[in-house]
Amino acid sequence: MLRYVARRILLMIPTLFVISALVYFIIDLPPGDCVTSQIDELLSRGDPDAMQRADELRQMYGLNHPVWQRYLHWISGVFRWDFGLSCQDTVPVSDLIGERLALTIVMETATIAFIWIVSFIIGVYAATHQYKMGDYVASFIGFVGLSIPNFLLALVLLYVGKVYFGLSIGGLMDPEYIEQPMSLGKAWSVLQHLVIPVIVIGMSGTAGMIRRLRANLLDELQKQYVVTGRAKGLAPIRLLIKYPLRHAINPFVADIGGLLPEVISGSVIVSVVLSLPTTGPMLLGALKTQDVNLAATFLLFVATLTVVGMLVSDLALAALDPRIRFGASSEK
Amino acid sequence: MTDRTTTPPPAAPKRRAEHYVNREPWDPYVAERLTAEQEKYYMAGQWKLMWWRFRRHRPAVVSMVFLALMYLSTVISEFIAPYNLQTRSSAYIFAPPQQVHLFHDGKFFGPFVYGHKTTRDMETLQRVYTPDPTKPQPLRFFCLGDSYEFWGLIEGSFHFVCPPKGGHFFWLGTDRLGRDMFSRIVYAARISLTIGLIGITLSFALALVLGGLAGYYGGWVDMVVQRLTEIIKSFPHLPLWLALSAALPVTWSPLVIYFGITLILALLDWPGLGRAVRSKLLSLREEDYASAAQMMGAKPGRIIGRHLLPGFMSHLIASATLSIPSMILAETALSFLGLGLRPPITSWGVLLNEATDINVVAVNWWLMLPVVPVILVILAYQFMGDGMRDAADPYA
Numbered sequence: 001m002l003r004y005v006a007r008r009i010l011l012m013i014p015t016l017f018v019i020s021a022l023v024y025f026i027i028d029l030p031p032g033d034c035v036t037s038q039i040d041e042l043l044s045r046g047d048p049d050a051m052q053r054a055d056e057l058r059q060m061y062g063l064n065h066p067v068w069q070r071y072l073h074w075i076s077g078v079f080r081w082d083f084g085l086s087c088q089d090t091v092p093v094s095d096l097i098g099e100r101l102a103l104t105i106v107m108e109t110a111t112i113a114f115i116w117i118v119s120f121i122i123g124v125y126a127a128t129h130q131y132k133m134g135d136y137v138a139s140f141i142g143f144v145g146l147s148i149p150n151f152l153l154a155l156v157l158l159y160v161g162k163v164y165f166g167l168s169i170g171g172l173m174d175p176e177y178i179e180q181p182m183s184l185g186k187a188w189s190v191l192q193h194l195v196i197p198v199i200v201i202g203m204s205g206t207a208g209m210i211r212r213l214r215a216n217l218l219d220e221l222q223k224q225y226v227v228t229g230r231a232k233g234l235a236p237i238r239l240l241i242k243y244p245l246r247h248a249i250n251p252f253v254a255d256i257g258g259l260l261p262e263v264i265s266g267s268v269i270v271s272v273v274l275s276l277p278t279t280g281p282m283l284l285g286a287l288k289t290q291d292v293n294l295a296a297t298f299l300l301f302v303a304t305l306t307v308v309g310m311l312v313s314d315l316a317l318a319a320l321d322p323r324i325r326f327g328a329s330s331e332k
Numbered sequence: 333m334t335d336r337t338t339t340p341p342p343a344a345p346k347r348r349a350e351h352y353v354n355r356e357p358w359d360p361y362v363a364e365r366l367t368a369e370q371e372k373y374y375m376a377g378q379w380k381l382m383w384w385r386f387r388r389h390r391p392a393v394v395s396m397v398f399l400a401l402m403y404l405s406t407v408i409s410e411f412i413a414p415y416n417l418q419t420r421s422s423a424y425i426f427a428p429p430q431q432v433h434l435f436h437d438g439k440f441f442g443p444f445v446y447g448h449k450t451t452r453d454m455e456t457l458q459r460v461y462t463p464d465p466t467k468p469q470p471l472r473f474f475c476l477g478d479s480y481e482f483w484g485l486i487e488g489s490f491h492f493v494c495p496p497k498g499g500h501f502f503w504l505g506t507d508r509l510g511r512d513m514f515s516r517i518v519y520a521a522r523i524s525l526t527i528g529l530i531g532i533t534l535s536f537a538l539a540l541v542l543g544g545l546a547g548y549y550g551g552w553v554d555m556v557v558q559r560l561t562e563i564i565k566s567f568p569h570l571p572l573w574l575a576l577s578a579a580l581p582v583t584w585s586p587l588v589i590y591f592g593i594t595l596i597l598a599l600l601d602w603p604g605l606g607r608a609v610r611s612k613l614l615s616l617r618e619e620d621y622a623s624a625a626q627m628m629g630a631k632p633g634r635i636i637g638r639h640l641l642p643g644f645m646s647h648l649i650a651s652a653t654l655s656i657p658s659m660i661l662a663e664t665a666l667s668f669l670g671l672g673l674r675p676p677i678t679s680w681g682v683l684l685n686e687a688t689d690i691n692v693v694a695v696n697w698w699l700m701l702p703v704v705p706v707i708l709v710i711l712a713y714q715f716m717g718d719g720m721r722d723a724a725d726p727y728a
Contacts, residue, residue, distance in 0.1 A: 015563065019563075023572075023575055026575050027575055030579050031581055147657075149664070149710065151665060151668065152684075152706065155693075156700070159690065159700060163694050257566060261565075262568075265568040265569055265570035265571065266570075268568075268574070269668075269669065283574070284669055284670075287574055287578035290578075
């Protein structure tokens with residue numbers, strides 16, 4: 001088991017290197033750099049020193065070096081929590097991203113917790129009450145949840161909140177807490193604002209999870225050992241929890257592999273729509289202005305988050321399911 | 333036993349048994365006669381069987397008809413849209429949707445609209461449009477209106493519906509430049525709907541080639557393709573899509589960007605299909621008929637294409653259909669964020685890009701209307717894909 005974990009972690013490192021290099025080069029690919037747009041602005045104002053200023057800026061950001069040198073410089077700094085300069089405001093990237101990263105992680109964790117809890121309750125209810133009213137309602141919610149794209153839902157909710165309730169749904173805290181250090185009041189405010197984004201991002205994941213849990217549990221409930229248990233007079237709750245549920249719960253942990261990329265993708269676009277102070281809007285801005293260091297740092301974090309999440313889910317699955325735990329050494 | 337003793341002894345046999353020949357033609361099905369219906373069923377090919385199964389799935393059929401109509405509309409967008417994609421009515425910026433009426437003063441009048449009276453709210457400095465219910469303006473049908481180039485080739489000016497003479501017909505309102513939303517949604521369908529089809533074709537081809545190589549050859553090819561699919565599948569797509577489409581140079585023409593975006597969508601989409609191809613090929617290449625073909629000297633390309641692929645093509649098509657909506661959605665999301673297609677190419681996402689500012693949308697709600705066709709098309713594709721998958725599954 002320990003060897004398996006060690007191997008997985010060792011495999012993670014080259015994967016992250018490859019992804020970061022690929023991303024860095026892709027962002028740098030198009031002609032021009034982040035200085036270009038700033039200089040164009042200077043030129044249009046008729047500034048005579050524009051070209052000289054451009055050279056100075058390029059010197060400062062190291063843009064006169066070839067891309068592979070810049071990549072090596074950036075990636076070697078990553079281990080010292082130094083991600084280079086952001087091109088837009090000439091501030092270190094690490095100053096820009098701190099709080100946004102924390103809020104992103106909080107939001108994504110909350111979303112996954114939401115998906116698990118809600119789909120667990122609804123899924124078990126739907127499976128144990130098959131073809132009853134509640135089951136149909138759950139299936140309907142599941143279907144709608146799967147087919148309505150989350151960012152369009154966010155857009156519509158934003159509109160409804162604004163026009164019919166006079167609320168601004170966007171943002172992740174009350175205005176008076178912005179740029180303030182963490183406090184109890186701020187945490188509470190963030191928590192309140194988290195509700196809508198978490199529901200919006202988590203909806204399709206929840207819908208998929210409900211479907212799978214319901215199907216798995218229904219399969220399991222038809223098996224003979226359940227009938228035997230019932231015939232022996234086992235209490236219904238105990239009969240449900242003791243064996244069938246343990247079987248059916250596997251996908252909950254296993255599916256985090258599919259869930260995590262979905263949640264991260266969703267959080268990027270939904271936070272742009274709702275203008276949340278998370279990584280999404282900043283990543284978008286950085287990509288648009290070709291701020292290579294900033295964008296690559298965000299993408300590296302996304303990749304790390306995904307890879308670590310996968311590892312955790314695999315380990316949790318192994319802990320939960322003896323078949324995988326003992327099969328791991330022979331299969332993998 | 334007793335019978336034998338009681339029955340009279342058989343007559344003495346003739347010298348030669350008469351050879352009996354039935355002149356009727358031989359009916360090989362004499363034992364099991366099939367009804368016409370059964371025969372039709374047994375003689376049907378696999379595609380026909382699937383079609384019958386598909387037909388039983390009501391929502392899927394309805395969705396297919398809906399999608400067919402949508403695609404048909406993209407062929408004749410120019411006729412359907414009352415205005416051009418770029419026609420501006422600068423006097424009618426952010427005009428609200430005009431209702432189509434049938435009765436004027438309690439009398440039947442035929443389809444008509446009321447003209448707008450424009451005033452300016454001096455407090456908010458907004459234009460206020462109020463319908464003027466005194467003069468009904470009848471709509472014209474099958475008429476000549478805005479001139480266009482049909483598919484960029486043939487000039488014409490024929491429309492199904494035209495604005496009334498001297499008036500306007502903004503069924504779904506206008507945008508910030510006074511362009512008719514309905515016409516723009518109709519034109520945008522052409523881009524939004526085809527991007528899914530072209531994208532899925534590319535992704536399908538990639539999946540067939542890479543999945544086919546991995547499944548048929550195994551070994552290190554399989555290893556590489558497997559790792560590649562794992563990495564692509566486990567990585568969040570949207571940030572990657574954003575990075576890739578931000579990498580398309582601004583200097584490219586919008587049409588090249590269109591193909592670039594489709595390619596980007598396909599690049600991240602093929603692993604799902606590729607995995608299905610691989611696993612099917614892995615199991616099928618061990619079948620006797622595959623070995624037989626191999627021994628007869630068929631080349632791998634022929635074995636895969638001629639013998640193995642047809643066995644699960646229906647399945648592949650069904651799963652490909654299920655991933656078209658995600659492609660349409662991805663394009664919408666990219667364009668919505670301003671990193672996808674750019675004007676003058678117009679898709680639903682590009683239209684929605686105008687709805688990013690909630691303060692503008694709160695006043696002009698019709699800017700959000702492109703959401704409706706997006707959701708409808710995605711729902712329809714999902715129903716149809718479900719139906720196709722059920723039909724393609726022989727064990728269903």
